Amino acid sequence: MSWIKRLASSLRTRKLEDDLEKEIAFHLDMRTREATAAGAPPEEVRRQVLHRFGSLTRTKEACRDQSTFAWVAALGQDLRYAARNLHKNPGFTAAAVACMALGIGANAAIFSFVNAFLFQPLPPGVVMVGRASGPVSYPELQDWQRLNRVFDHVFAYTPGERFTIGRGVESEHALGETVTAAYFQALGVVPATGRLLAPGDESRPLAVIGYQFWRSHFSADPAIAGKTIWINREPFTVAGVAPRSFHGMLAPWSTDVWVTPYLHRDALADRRMGWLMPAARLAGGVTARQAAAAMNSLDAELARQHPDPQAQRRDPLTVERRGGLSGSPVWSVFNLMAVLLMTVAGIIFLIACANVAGLLMARALARRREILIRLSLGAGRGRLIRQLLTEGWLLGLLGAAAGTLLAFSAGDALAGLMPQSITGGFRFEHAIDAHVLAFTLALSLFSALLSGLLPALRASDQDLASAGRAQTAAGVRTPRLRQFLMAAQVAASVLVLSTAGLFVRSFQKAQQTDLGFDAAHLLTVNVDLRELKYPPARAAGFYQRLRSRIEEMPGVASASLADVLPFGNTRVVRIPAGGGVAGNIAAATVDRHYFRAMGIPLLRGREPLPGEPNVVIVNDAFARRFWPGQDPIGKSIRLESGQPLQQVVGLTPTGKYWSLDEPPRPFIYQISGQLAEPFLCLVVRTQTPGSLAPRVRQEIQQLNPDLPSVSVQTAQERLRAWLEPQRAGAVLLSILGLSALGLAVTGLYALLAQLVTQRAPEIAVRVTLGASRASVAGLLLRQSAILILVGTAAGIAASAAVARLLASLTGNVGPLDRITLIGVVALLAAVGAAATIVPTWRALRIDPASVLRTE
Amino acid sequence: MPTPKTDVLQGTLDLLILKTLEKAPMHGYGIASHIQRISEELLRVEEGSLYPALHRIEQTGWIRAEWKLSENGRQAKFYHLTRTGLKQLQAEEERWQKLTRGVSKILRFA
Numbered sequence: 013m014s015w016i017k018r019l020a021s022s023l024r025t026r027k028l029e030d031d032l033e034k035e036i037a038f039h040l041d042m043r044t045r046e047a048t049a050a051g052a053p054p055e056e057v058r059r060q061v062l063h064r065f066g067s068l069t070r071t072k073e074a075c076r077d078q079s080t081f082a083w084v085a086a087l088g089q090d091l092r093y094a095a096r097n098l099h100k101n102p103g104f105t106a107a108a109v110a111c112m113a114l115g116i117g118a119n120a121a122i123f124s125f126v127n128a129f130l131f132q133p134l135p136p137g138v139v140m141v142g143r144a145s146g147p148v149s150y151p152e153l154q155d156w157q158r159l160n161r162v163f164d165h166v167f168a169y170t171p172g173e174r175f176t177i178g179r180g181v182e183s184e185h186a187l188g189e190t191v192t193a194a195y196f197q198a199l200g201v202v203p204a205t206g207r208l209l210a211p212g213d214e215s216r217p218l219a220v221i222g223y224q225f226w227r228s229h230f231s232a233d234p235a236i237a238g239k240t241i242w243i244n245r246e247p248f249t250v251a252g253v254a255p256r257s258f259h260g261m262l263a264p265w266s267t268d269v270w271v272t273p274y275l276h277r278d279a280l281a282d283r284r285m286g287w288l289m290p291a292a293r294l295a296g297g298v299t300a301r302q303a304a305a306a307m308n309s310l311d312a313e314l315a316r317q318h319p320d321p322q323a324q325r326r327d328p329l330t331v332e333r334r335g336g337l338s339g340s341p342v343w344s345v346f347n348l349m350a351v352l353l354m355t356v357a358g359i360i361f362l363i364a365c366a367n368v369a370g371l372l373m374a375r376a377l378a379r380r381r382e383i384l385i386r387l388s389l390g391a392g393r394g395r396l397i398r399q400l401l402t403e404g405w406l407l408g409l410l411g412a413a414a415g416t417l418l419a420f421s422a423g424d425a426l427a428g429l430m431p432q433s434i435t436g437g438f439r440f441e442h443a444i445d446a447h448v449l450a451f452t453l454a455l456s457l458f459s460a461l462l463s464g465l466l467p468a469l470r471a472s473d474q475d476l477a478s479a480g481r482a483q484t485a486a487g488v489r490t491p492r493l494r495q496f497l498m499a500a501q502v503a504a505s506v507l508v509l510s511t512a513g514l515f516v517r518s519f520q521k522a523q524q525t526d527l528g529f530d531a532a533h534l535l536t537v538n539v540d541l542r543e544l545k546y547p548p549a550r551a552a553g554f555y556q557r558l559r560s561r562i563e564e565m566p567g568v569a570s571a572s573l574a575d576v577l578p579f580g581n582t583r584v585v586r587i588p589a590g591g592g593v594a595g596n597i598a599a600a601t602v603d604r605h606y607f608r609a610m611g612i613p614l615l616r617g618r619e620p621l622p623g624e625p626n627v628v629i630v631n632d633a634f635a636r637r638f639w640p641g642q643d644p645i646g647k648s649i650r651l652e653s654g655q656p657l658q659q660v661v662g663l664t665p666t667g668k669y670w671s672l673d674e675p676p677r678p679f680i681y682q683i684s685g686q687l688a689e690p691f692l693c694l695v696v697r698t699q700t701p702g703s704l705a706p707r708v709r710q711e712i713q714q715l716n717p718d719l720p721s722v723s724v725q726t727a728q729e730r731l732r733a734w735l736e737p738q739r740a741g742a743v744l745l746s747i748l749g750l751s752a753l754g755l756a757v758t759g760l761y762a763l764l765a766q767l768v769t770q771r772a773p774e775i776a777v778r779v780t781l782g783a784s785r786a787s788v789a790g791l792l793l794r795q796s797a798i799l800i801l802v803g804t805a806a807g808i809a810a811s812a813a814v815a816r817l818l819a820s821l822t823g824n825v826g827p828l829d830r831i832t833l834i835g836v837v838a839l840l841a842a843v844g845a846a847a848t849i850v851p852t853w854r855a856l857r858i859d860p861a862s863v864l865r866t867e
Numbered sequence: 868m869p870t871p872k873t874d875v876l877q878g879t880l881d882l883l884i885l886k887t888l889e890k891a892p893m894h895g896y897g898i899a900s901h902i903q904r905i906s907e908e909l910l911r912v913e914e915g916s917l918y919p920a921l922h923r924i925e926q927t928g929w930i931r932a933e934w935k936l937s938e939n940g941r942q943a944k945f946y947h948l949t950r951t952g953l954k955q956l957q958a959e960e961e962r963w964q965k966l967t968r969g970v971s972k973i974l975r976f977a
Contacts, residue, residue, distance in 0.1 A: 035895060
């Protein structure tokens with residue numbers, strides 16, 4: 013292929029150069045003969061020949077540029093030259109690479125998480141088949157499998173289940189999916205050991221174990237296939253182990269266990285109960301659009317065969333290529349957070365680029381002479397710019413490499429910050445993969461353009477004649493661009509820091525919220541009898557025994573049972589319009605000890621008496637809504653039509669029930685001495701909740717060793733889980749904010765100091781002419797102050813806009829925080845002052861005469 | 868650098884070079900002198916344009932270069948026309964004839 017030959021030839025630079033040299037020498041030689049033959053004197057000959065030819069260098073350059081692959085050779089040359097240059101200026105290189113590493117590293121780290129969500133590697137051809145109204149039933153799925161003509165495989169999974177693995181005290185929770193037989197085959201997964209699922213397995217109790225779970229819970233037992241494990245108190249046979257690289261359809265969360273639909277065999281025959289998320293692998297040559305059309309006509313046909321008794325309209329089916337989680341509410345929370353974090357990281361990247369641009373401009377000044385010489389020797393301006401950009405790109409690449417290492421080591425720390433309430437305590441898979449690497453590479457290129465282009469244009473734009481005459485005028489050209497960069501950096505760091513401040517403050521505010529109960533001395537226990545399948549009478553008896561056993565323990569002040577705890581489950585009662593206002597009201601059923609155990613004060617009225625029927629206690633917001641301006645004590649109200657009237661005996665203050673940032677929520681406590689729900693909470697009042705927890709756990713297990721593991725948490729831990737998204741946001745943004753501040757401060761210092769140093773001759777002149785040192789220092793300080801003020805003002809304006817935007821998006825972010833703002837501005841002002849004063853002082857100490865002499 | 872006096876029309880230089888090489892292989896200096904001589908000093912090819920043009924045409928494959936001994940016994944880079952170069956020359960010539968015919972018609976008419 014001829015282009016290969018040409019590429020090869022352009023790499024043989026030495027030979028080409030020699031050829032060009034010889035070719036032109038021959039030409040000049042012929043001209044010389046011609047002129048000599050015409051009888052011109054020898055010195056005149058040489059002059060004539062060279063004059064006629066024009067610029068030798070320029071012609072040679074033009075010839076070199078004709079080669080199709082000239083840029084390859086040129087790039088190699090530029091890279092070598094740039095590397096040499098960077099090597100010669102280790103201080104500059106280190107500073108610039110550190111800036112880029114921080115800028116690119118922050119982006120790579122955040123992106124590695126966004127990437128885990130955005131680019132879930134569904135194998136080619138796998139599509140999600142869905143109905144907007146939700147999951148589909150097992151018989152529906154089987155119809156699809158049987159009747160469709162557009163898919164090779166149709167399979168389904170459940171969107172994340174919590175399985176109890178093992179029995180009794182030893183049991184543990186794991187993240188599971190119930191999957192149909194075609195699941196693994198359609199996703200192209202091969203087993204690490206044993207086998208995966210095959211057709212006909214769906215009615216058998218089989219399980220496939222995730223690789224990590226196999227390692228951590230079964231010590232990577234190679235003979236695991238065929239063994240029995242207990243899943244939700246039923247024996248399942250292990251078919252095999254999934255490969256290490258496969259994490260299931262819930263990525264980026266890693267599935268621990270896959271089971272066959274046998275686990276839900278009660279639901280398999282029900283055509284009306286949707287519980288499976290369907291997906292499929294497209295048959296060859298079928299597009300998603302064609303598949304959607306075919307599936308919708310199939311769906312209409314099925315709807316005719318199995319008419320819906322409630323005659324509800326069916327949502328159309330969609331066939332899309334997207335991740336398995338994109339329908340879940342986690343998705344939108346994460347999206348908002350991802351956008352915010354990527355924006356902040358982007359701003360940090362811009363600050364880093366501004367810093368490097370400043371450094372490059374400073375260096376361009378120092379290299380002015382070199383660039384002048386190269387220009388006057390005939391180097392093209394384009395070539396020169398390319399060379400300077402190559403240098404910037406090399407810096408960017410080094411920075412990207414260092415940044416990737418940074419992101420790699422920061423990745424696990426960041427994963428630790430991921431809120432448990434979002435991850436559900438399950439492992440979150442993230443990695444520096446090809447996408448992240450491509451992203452950092454793109455950033456490095458982008459950084460070269462952003463930070464290198466302007467300095468390169470500036471440096472190469474020199475009037476040869478004037479520059480040659482007035483060497484001393486070097487750099488006196490108004491450094492407006494650098495001043496702009498400085499102000500922009502100040503603005504950006506004010507923006508990032510004040511946004512971080514917003515989150516920190518809203519986190520603090522959330523922590524200090526008055527909850528309406530005493531969380532400091534509480535232990536909460538979730539008791540789950542669902543798997544034991546007790547009849548109600550037996551359950552009620554068990555709970556009563558449990559409560560009194562715990563209350564008798566030393567160190568326990570009181571204990572109480574409730575079906576719903578604050579920041580746990582939620583329940584509403586529908587109050588019919590009988591006595592005035594109707595509505596859905598948040599409610600809990602509790603026993604009569606609840607208020608003492610929770611530390612909820614009674615504003616009015618009394619606690620319920622033992623065995624007293626049909627009494628309720630309401631909160632202040634409830635009383636205001638139903639009986640504004642009246643005493644609620646003694647009023648009657650009907651909860652749910654057909655139920656007996658309930659009498660209000662007590663009034664509590666309005667606390668927080670579902671979330672920390674909710675508006676005052678009307679709440680009603682129904683009192684019952686016979687709580688028997690299969691899932692209840694026990695609250696324990698004690699002075700030492702932390703140290704009591706293991707003893708309470710022990711006591712419960714002694715009472716019934718068959719109970720699956722009970723979760724015993726202090727109320728503080730429970731709240732902490734609730735605060736975690738806010739905490740994670742605050743911590744992440746603070747880290748990013750501090751990085752931004754660090755970058756901006758160093759950049760500001762470097763740029764200001766350099767501007768002042770450049771003006772040393774001017775300062776010397778002023779002092780020589782009689783200006784007082786104080787007035788010169790004042791002049792310089794004033795200039796720095798103006799820059800910082802302009803930047804700060806722009807930054808505050810931008811942060812106010814961002815704060816408004818965030819407040820409208822999340823609702824729990826307050827207005828701009830004055831203390832953060834003042835702190836940031838004070839710090840920047842101090843840095844600005846230091847960066848001006850130190851070099852000014854140095855410049856003033858030098859004897860003006862010596863400065864002027866060096867010029 | 869002084870601006871060329873009779874800068875040959877863009878694209879025309881290629882035609883002149885190809886035509887010159889149609890008869891026999893020649894080096895850069897020879898091409899320049901040939902054009903100047905045949906055009907009776909009406910056209911003068913600048914070295915600053917000639918050599919880049921030669922290198923560019925060589926990249927397209929219309930001409931190929933070879934080191935040979937010149938008439939005065941020195942090594943010189945001789946360019947010769949390739950088969951695609953010959954085709955290109957015919958096309959260019961035709962295009963040029965059409966262009967000049969058209970232009971002269973307009974000049975005569977107006």
